[in-house]
Amino acid sequence: MSKRIEVNDLNVYYSKFLAVEGVSLTIEPRTVTALIGPSGCGKSTFLRTLNRMHEVIPGAYVKGEVLIDGNNLYGPGVDPVLVRRQVGMVFQRPNPFPTMSIGDNVLAGVKLNNRRMAKSDADDLIEKSLRGANLWNEVKDRLDKPGSSLSGGQQQRLCIARAIAVQPDVILMDEPCSALDPISTLAIEDLIEEMKADYTIVIVTHNMQQASRVSDRTGFFNIAGTGKPGRLIEYSDTTTIFSNPSIQATEDYVSGRFG
Amino acid sequence: MTTIVARDTIRAPQRAGDRIFSTATVVAGSLILAVLAAVAAFLLVQSLPAFVATPADFKGDAANFWAYVWPLAFGTLWSALLALLIAIPLAIGIALFISHYAPRKLAQGLGYIIDLLAAVPSVVFGLWGIGVLAPLLQPFYTSLVEWFGWIPLFAGPVSGTGRTILTVSIVLAVMVLPIITAICREIFLQTPVLYEEASLALGATRWEMIAMAVLPFGRSGIISASMLGLGRALGETMAVAMVLSPSPQVIFALLTSQNPTTIAANIALNFPEAHGTGVNILLATGLVLFVITLAVNMVARVIINRRKAFSGAN
Ligand SMILES: Nc1ncnc2c1ncn2[C@@H]1O[C@H](COP(=O)(O)OP(=O)(O)OP(=O)(O)O)[C@@H](O)[C@H]1O
Numbered sequence A: 001m002s003k004r005i006e007v008n009d010l011n012v013y014y015s016k017f018l019a020v021e022g023v024s025l026t027i028e029p030r031t032v033t034a035l036i037g038p039s040g041c042g043k044s045t046f047l048r049t050l051n052r053m054h055e056v057i058p059g060a061y062v063k064g065e066v067l068i069d070g071n072n073l074y075g076p077g078v079d080p081v082l083v084r085r086q087v088g089m090v091f092q093r094p095n096p097f098p099t100m101s102i103g104d105n106v107l108a109g110v111k112l113n114n115r116r117m118a119k120s121d122a123d124d125l126i127e128k129s130l131r132g133a134n135l136w137n138e139v140k141d142r143l144d145k146p147g148s149s150l151s152g153g154q155q156q157r158l159c160i161a162r163a164i165a166v167q168p169d170v171i172l173m174d175e176p177c178s179a180l181d182p183i184s185t186l187a188i189e190d191l192i193e194e195m196k197a198d199y200t201i202v203i204v205t206h207n208m209q210q211a212s213r214v215s216d217r218t219g220f221f222n223i224a225g226t227g228k229p230g231r232l233i234e235y236s237d238t239t240t241i242f243s244n245p246s247i248q249a250t251e252d253y254v255s256g257r258f259g
Numbered sequence B: 001m002t003t004i005v006a007r008d009t010i011r012a013p014q015r016a017g018d019r020i021f022s023t024a025t026v027v028a029g030s031l032i033l034a035v036l037a038a039v040a041a042f043l044l045v046q047s048l049p050a051f052v053a054t055p056a057d058f059k060g061d062a063a064n065f066w067a068y069v070w071p072l073a074f075g076t077l078w079s080a081l082l083a084l085l086i087a088i089p090l091a092i093g094i095a096l097f098i099s100h101y102a103p104r105k106l107a108q109g110l111g112y113i114i115d116l117l118a119a120v121p122s123v124v125f126g127l128w129g130i131g132v133l134a135p136l137l138q139p140f141y142t143s144l145v146e147w148f149g150w151i152p153l154f155a156g157p158v159s160g161t162g163r164t165i166l167t168v169s170i171v172l173a174v175m176v177l178p179i180i181t182a183i184c185r186e187i188f189l190q191t192p193v194l195y196e197e198a199s200l201a202l203g204a205t206r207w208e209m210i211a212m213a214v215l216p217f218g219r220s221g222i223i224s225a226s227m228l229g230l231g232r233a234l235g236e237t238m239a240v241a242m243v244l245s246p247s248p249q250v251i252f253a254l255l256t257s258q259n260p261t262t263i264a265a266n267i268a269l270n271f272p273e274a275h276g277t278g279v280n281i282l283l284a285t286g287l288v289l290f291v292i293t294l295a296v297n298m299v300a301r302v303i304i305n306r307r308k309a310f311s312g313a314n
């Protein structure tokens, strides 16, 4: 299930504005990769190109390649809809559908692929996904309540359950814990640790401890000045980035001297 | 003054702006209630003689007021229902096209044209119904009766002029289309990007995203928009009065020359010659229309509130 991601010389544009320039990196399957860097350096922009979610924004486009197990996401004839079924995403703000029950939220993505599902299969999948997101015990008695009736941390885990219910190969997370308290944050970090066994995970975070706790590899993005494109400055094992980075800017950033 | 007393008397300071604003809203709120009550009272008082009127007072062969008003009430609801059945899907489709499919420039132009339609006076729609739509549809009605006459709705004999309840409903549909479309468009544009992206990230196509995020969020708005459209269809006078030659009775057949008419059109047609109890009878039918509109809106409220927890408003 888990797949390898290879990015070759990727540029991302918002209309004429070059937001991210020249990113090349390889992400191994069954690893957690953290992307860090100051605000506005293009972490979210880059992350969204990994499942073509940037195309939702009018005028946004890329140049370069993103290969998932060797298949170029941007090759001719590739359907972004199918890409997104393969590469799931969890957003910064928890966004379960308030118009759906908790159970239906979990099934939302699955029903797109497979409308007719036996009730028992659906129930099994709900339970499996919610267990996978460490949420089952908290919500098992109120699966028919609206998704918005949960706390923020629970909502975020519901979003993770919704993402893993479609069994993607890769899960992207854009600051998944930034709206959460420390306990919920730890719950999600533990979850990421467990999910690593099955998925390739890429996570954007502003929290250095989080990056060092959950990730195997870390990429540091930076920007030379306003209006300049963001670049991948250094990409290496997390321990190296945090203890012995080879570039001065990385060291300054992770030690809190700027950014 | 001791500290304790001071603490007891702590109150929020009364700011001038707050007071002006709250007074203004209370006045506005009461005003609408007062106007409504005044209209209702006027109708009620004026209607009383109608309820005890003798058969001789009624136009046609109705024995009492209820027998007189029932076919009119039926015609009103029937034509409005048909109009909404035509208009709502169309309006939602146009609104979705403008909000989620059309390129921005085209969307603006289309929105503008739709808004223009709302400003066309109903007499014009009536003339259009008689002069253009009815003759245009007549051959089509003929074949419909020929092929599908066995369905009671399309039973013959077909109207020779094309001026049928269905033509009226189509005219009404065109008239209510702009208001429903305009409101739906605004509602659809308000769908939080957060939820649109959530569904797209799950691998939804554009249509699936609309079904998953846009329409559920717009549900109560679509109902409200439809109610406004319904209000206009129920109360529409000129277009109906012009297109239909009435034969007040309860008929479901859509394409014959025997057509029920509506309360509003009936008032418009008969008011000029009415006198004495006749005026009271017409006003009483107006009261019935008033009650129907009220009832329909209350039903809509109930529908909107039924799934409140899932409305996305919280
Ligand atoms: N929808 C958009 N349209 C145009 N420019 C955008 C858009 N979204 C982001 N940008 C620009 O792209 C650059 C990178 O933004 P991005 O959101 O990727 O930064 P980020 O690293 O995720 O920042 P943060 O840590 O604050 O989330 C910024 O200069 C930003 O202004």
Ligand SMILES: [Mg+2]
Residues within 6 Å of the ligand: A043, A044, A045, A174
């Ligand atoms: Mg970001």
